[in-house]
Amino acid sequence: MKIGLLSDTHAYLDDQILRLLSDRDEIWHAGDFGTAEVSERLSAVAPLRGVYGNIDGQDIRQLHPKVQRFEVSGLDVLMTHIGGYPGRYHPDVRDLIKMHPPRLYITGHSHILKVMTDKKLNNLLHINPGAAGRHGFHKMRTMVRFNVEEGRVLDLQVIELGKRA
Numbered sequence: 001m002k003i004g005l006l007s008d009t010h011a012y013l014d015d016q017i018l019r020l021l022s023d024r025d026e027i028w029h030a031g032d033f034g035t036a037e038v039s040e041r042l043s044a045v046a047p048l049r050g051v052y053g054n055i056d057g058q059d060i061r062q063l064h065p066k067v068q069r070f071e072v073s074g075l076d077v078l079m080t081h082i083g084g085y086p087g088r089y090h091p092d093v094r095d096l097i098k099m100h101p102p103r104l105y106i107t108g109h110s111h112i113l114k115v116m117t118d119k120k121l122n123n124l125l126h127i128n129p130g131a132a133g134r135h136g137f138h139k140m141r142t143m144v145r146f147n148v149e150e151g152r153v154l155d156l157q158v159i160e161l162g163k164r165a
Contacts, residue, residue: 001025001073004046006143007081007108008131010034010055013041016161017132017143021045024145026072030108030129031081033060053081053108067093069102074151076102083107086118086126097121104153111138113158125153134164 004024006017011034018041021027027046031053033039039060042048050064067080078097083105084090089097097105101121106128113130117123130142141161147154 001148002145003028003072003148004143004145005030005106005127005129006132007129008032008053008111008133008136009038010131010133010135011038012133012135013038014161018045020143020145020159028079028106029064030079030106031064032056032108032133033064034133034135036060036063039063049079051079051081067096069096073148075104075148075153076151077104077106078102079106081107082109085114085128086116086121086124097124103151111136113142113144115144115156115158127156131164132161136164138164140164 002025004021004027007030024046027042027048029050031051032055036059052061052064069078083093101124105126111131114128116126129144131138132143143159146156
């Protein structure tokens with residue numbers, strides 16, 4: 001299963017992003033879509049799983065939940081927009097993660113690209129794809145692509161999309 005992961009588009013979605021996602025089996029968006037049009041355009045490329053972010057209005061909140069937990073190719077995934085990092089999980093998900101840790105935990109919000117493991121929780125993999133949009137303080141727009149096979153994340157690629165401004 002080929003996955004394209006992005007976050008914090010803030011209503012900005014360029015053709016480069018759509019091209020990079022065109023060969024993906026699924027697209028995952030970790031919140032702050034900005035507009036329902038972004039969700040619609042991504043859904044036209046591949047099946048979309050997403051969560052709403054703090055800037056998203058009711059239109060997005062009706063399309064996407066705050067937290068998603070799902071399984072893909074044997075991989076248990078938990079995704080939310082504001083969720084913290086290993087060792088510093090947000091209170092909204094802390095108990096869920098500690099009581100039943102997923103194998104992959106995805107967040108957005110910070111606009112900071114991070115890929116790290118939580119060694120205390122059976123090497124839970126955490127990915128924040130950074131921000132693909134132009135709004136925010138980040139300097140480089142980023143997204144992530146990877147494959148999922150037999151419950152494992154493989155061939156992870158960090159993609160720089162160009163400078164924010």
